[in-house]
Amino acid sequence: MALPLNELFDSSGSFIGGRWTRAEGNRSVTIENPSNGEIIARIARCGPDDVERAVTAAAAAGLGAWGQSTAAERGRVLLRIGTLVLEAVDDLATLEAIDVGKPLSQARADAVALARYMEFYGGAADKLHGQTIPYQSGISVCTIREPHGVTGHIIPWNYPMQIVGRSVGAALAAGNACVLKPSEEAGLTALAFAGLADRAGLPAGALNVVPGLGNEAGAALARHPGVNHLSFTGSLATGRTIQAAASRNVTPVTLELGGKSPQLVFEDADLDAALPFLVNAGIQNAGQTCSASSRILVQESIFHQVLDRMANRYRGLTVGPAIRDLDLGPLVSARQHAIVTGYLSQTTGLDEAARGTIATDAPEGGHYIEPVLLSGDDVRHRLAQEEIFGPVQVVIPFSDEDHAVEIANGTPYGLVAGIWTRDGGRQLRLSRRLKAGQVFVNTYGAGGGVELPFGGVGLSGHGREKGFEALYGMTQLKTIALHHG
Ligand code: NAD
Numbered sequence: 001m002a003l004p005l006n007e008l009f010d011s012s013g014s015f016i017g018g019r020w021t022r023a024e025g026n027r028s029v030t031i032e033n034p035s036n037g038e039i040i041a042r043i044a045r046c047g048p049d050d051v052e053r054a055v056t057a058a059a060a061a062g063l064g065a066w067g068q069s070t071a072a073e074r075g076r077v078l079l080r081i082g083t084l085v086l087e088a089v090d091d092l093a094t095l096e097a098i099d100v101g102k103p104l105s106q107a108r109a110d111a112v113a114l115a116r117y118m119e120f121y122g123g124a125a126d127k128l129h130g131q132t133i134p135y136q137s138g139i140s141v142c143t144i145r146e147p148h149g150v151t152g153h154i155i156p157w158n159y160p161m162q163i164v165g166r167s168v169g170a171a172l173a174a175g176n177a178c179v180l181k182p183s184e185e186a187g188l189t190a191l192a193f194a195g196l197a198d199r200a201g202l203p204a205g206a207l208n209v210v211p212g213l214g215n216e217a218g219a220a221l222a223r224h225p226g227v228n229h230l231s232f233t234g235s236l237a238t239g240r241t242i243q244a245a246a247s248r249n250v251t252p253v254t255l256e257l258g259g260k261s262p263q264l265v266f267e268d269a270d271l272d273a274a275l276p277f278l279v280n281a282g283i284q285n286a287g288q289t290c291s292a293s294s295r296i297l298v299q300e301s302i303f304h305q306v307l308d309r310m311a312n313r314y315r316g317l318t319v320g321p322a323i324r325d326l327d328l329g330p331l332v333s334a335r336q337h338a339i340v341t342g343y344l345s346q347t348t349g350l351d352e353a354a355r356g357t358i359a360t361d362a363p364e365g366g367h368y369i370e371p372v373l374l375s376g377d378d379v380r381h382r383l384a385q386e387e388i389f390g391p392v393q394v395v396i397p398f399s400d401e402d403h404a405v406e407i408a409n410g411t412p413y414g415l416v417a418g419i420w421t422r423d424g425g426r427q428l429r430l431s432r433r434l435k436a437g438q439v440f441v442n443t444y445g446a447g448g449g450v451e452l453p454f455g456g457v458g459l460s461g462h463g464r465e466k467g468f469e470a471l472y473g474m475t476q477l478k479t480i481a482l483h484h485g
Contacts, residue, residue, distance in 0.1 A: 005091035009195030011188055014044045014211060017057035018204025024049045029184050029213065034101035034330045035321035037365025041099075043187040046212035051179070051220040054208035058150040058177035059226055061205030066177055067147075069203075075125035078173060080200035082118030085111065088196060092161065092189055097322035099188045100157055100332050101367070102285055104325040110161040114193065116450045117165030121173035121471070128174060128471050138485045145475035147175035148229035148252070152221045154214075154242065156234040157186035157332050158288045158389075164190050166450070167231045170470035172206060179208045179227070181218050183234075185332050187211040214238060225249045229474065232256065233290075236387075236459055254463030254473055256455055258387040259415030262295040262408040263444055264398075264430065267302045269420035270442070271309070277418070277444040278306070279313045279393075283371050286319075286328045287391035288336070290460075291416040293444060295384060296395045297404055303397045307353055307375055310395065314373045317356030321366065326359065328391055330367040337367040340390030343383055344369075350376035350383060350394065379407050387413070401426065409435040414457035418444040437464070 012028060013020035023044035031041040044050075061067065066074075085092065093108035102110070130143040151171040155163045160182060168178050182190035187209075194209045210217045218238075222230060222245040232242045233256040246253045263278055265271075281293035298306045322329040331337045356371040371391035374383065384394045398404040408417060414435040420442060421427060431439045437455045438445070445452070453469035455461060463473055 005088045005095070005192055005195070008199055009191045011041045011191060012044060013191070014046050014050055014054070015191065015194040015198075015207070015209040016050065016054045017060070017208065018198060023047065023212065029211070031099065031185075031188070033098045034332050035098070035323065035366045036363035041188060043184075043191070043211045046210040046217040048216070048220040050210050050212070051217055051224060054179045054210045055150055055221075055224050055226040057205040057208050058179050061177040061203055062147070062149050064205070065203040066206040067175065069175075071126035071128065071175070074173060074175060075122045077200060077202050078118045078122030078125065078169065081197050081202065082115045082122060084196045084200050085115040085118060085193070088192070089115070092192060094323075095188050095192060096161060097329070100160070100186045101322045101329040103322050103327070103329045106285060107322070110159060113450065114161040114165040117162075117169040120450045121169040124468065124471055125173040128475065130477075133479075135481065139481055139483050141479065141481045144478050144480065145174070145472070146478055148474065148476055149176065150227050151176040151178050151229045151231060151474065152224070152227040153178055153180045154218050154221060154230070154232045154234065155180070155182055155190070157183035158285060158290070160186045161189050161193070163233050164193055166465045166470060167233070168207060170465070171231070171474045172202075174471055174474040176229070176474055177206045179210060179221060181210050181212065181221050184211070184213050218242075219245065222246055223248060227251055230254070231465070239461060254455070254465065255461035256290065256463070256465060257459060257461040258389070259290050259292070259413045259456065259460050260295060260385065260387055260411040261291055261293050261413070261416040261418075261436070262297050263293045263418035263420065264404045264408060265296065265298045265302070265306055266421040266423070266426065267299045268422045270422065271302070271306065273442065274420045275309055275313065279310055281418070281444045282393035283317065283328055283391045286331055286369070287371070288332060288389050291438075293416070293418060294388060294393055296393055297398050297407055298395060299404070300397045300399055303395075307395050310393075311354035311373055314354035314356055314371060317371050318359055319356060319368050319370060320359035320362045324359070327356070328371060331369055331390060332367070334367055336389065337369060340369055340388060340392065343386075343388045343390070343392065344372060346382060347374060349378050349381050350374040353395065356391075379410055385411050401430065405430065405433050409433075412459040415460040416440070416445070
């Protein structure tokens with residue numbers, strides 16, 4: 001029987017050392033429902049003192065019950081958290097839908113993914129092994145993987161549950177104690193997660209949550225000398241600031257930043273299979289997805305056919321309140337709406353192929369925007385180069401393989417790429433040539449897959465989350481050489 005989620009956490013508190021407390025000065029940040037503009041919560045606005053207490057609590061947990069637990073015990077706790085998350089899936093989905101405007105079924109998929117991360121990392125905790133290394137006669141060498149200690153996690157608003165799962169899940173499994181700073185736009189499910197983890201028996205201090213503003217709580221965490229590893233997911237600009245702040249203490253940083261991910265469609269592709277992926281990868285979460293496929297590169301001979309079919313799909317797309325679970329919800333905030341609208345006022349040089357529709361009964365105060373499909377061959381156009389972070393895709397023609405690769409690799413980003421072709425040689429050739437951390441062939445995962453290492457090259461960031469790679473990243477390797485004669 002599912003627990004009443006709202007009894008497990010304090011939406012206006014921080015969670016430090018296993019206790020719900022108010023932010024210093026009892027300061028708060030107002031949270032609105034982006035589907036109608038109504039105020040739904042006031043989350044804590046933590047400052048440097050709160051972050052200090054959280055880092056201290058995490059360090060104590062590392063020396064105490066959590067640090068002394070065996071890998072198998074840590075795995076069991078994570079599995080229990082996963083079970084509680086699954087029981088609370090519907091409540092978590094509703095909370096996310098009203099907090100960030102994500103259509104209910106997409107929010108539900110995120111909650112299920114959060115549970116999957118707990119299952120994956122719970123199962124992996126005791127399978128994180130070192131190696132033995134052949135060396136000189138009379139000396140045995142082994143490596144062991146040790147936790148960093150206190151890990152800081154600064155996350156964005158677009159996939160809060162998934163990013164908590166992949167980042168905190170891997171860190172806890174490896175034996176770290178975490179301080180999590182959720183986005184000021186989306187703190188509720190991170191707080192609910194802390195309540196579930198507490199109920200599942202996670203020792204006090206192993207997970208601390210300090211909601212608040214980026215330049216306050218976030219900055220205090222990034223520069224804190226007691227933080228031994230930082231995991232950041234968010235924008236390029238903030239990633240640069242955080243890496244600079246972390247460099248003072250030479251703290252290792254994982255950066256998961258943005259993208260301008262292409263899908264390449266060749267004339268021998270199975271278009272019926274490709275079409276749903278081409279569009280969905282651009283409009284999922286209203287395009288507010290780091291691995292959104294915002295560029296669709298199509299071979300000239302089938303360009304108009306693909307564009308027409310995508311345009312048909314766009315004309316049928318409906319935007320409305322998250323709770324109605326339509327194709328798209330609103331954008332997360334008025335600020336994000338202004339950013340996307342700003343891009344859409346600069347389309348000169350591109351052709352508009354189609355746009356979707358905002359439901360007539362969508363509330364006035366919601367941050368709704370119609371999804372827009374554009375086309376053109378100006379690959380240097382701003383809208384074909386920059387991350388818009390809204391439901392906008394640009395369809396671009398190419399002549400042959402070399403041309404396709406040149407366009408695909410022609411942005412400073414490199415997060416995900418998709419290839420649609422039946423030619424086996426081309427599948428592998430292009431997988432190797434494309435600048436991306438993940439390449440999907442005849443499918444597109446939009447960063448999906450708990451098991452699949454994920455991360456970028458170039459301005460998309462460095463380090464890998466998800467899968468076993470994230471576990472390795474959440475440890476430091478020690479080499480032990482023992483002379484026994
Ligand atoms: P953002 O950079 O504005 O904020 C991300 C987090 O950083 C928030 O918690 C924010 O409070 C914090 N922050 C802001 N300024 C800070 C500072 N000076 N010091 C420390 N922390 C600070 O990003 P956003 O608008 O929340 O998210 C959108 C961006 O995130 C997009 O660029 C998107 O591509 C990227 N993103 C990437 C991935 C990925 O896995 N690669 C996933 C999701 C989102």
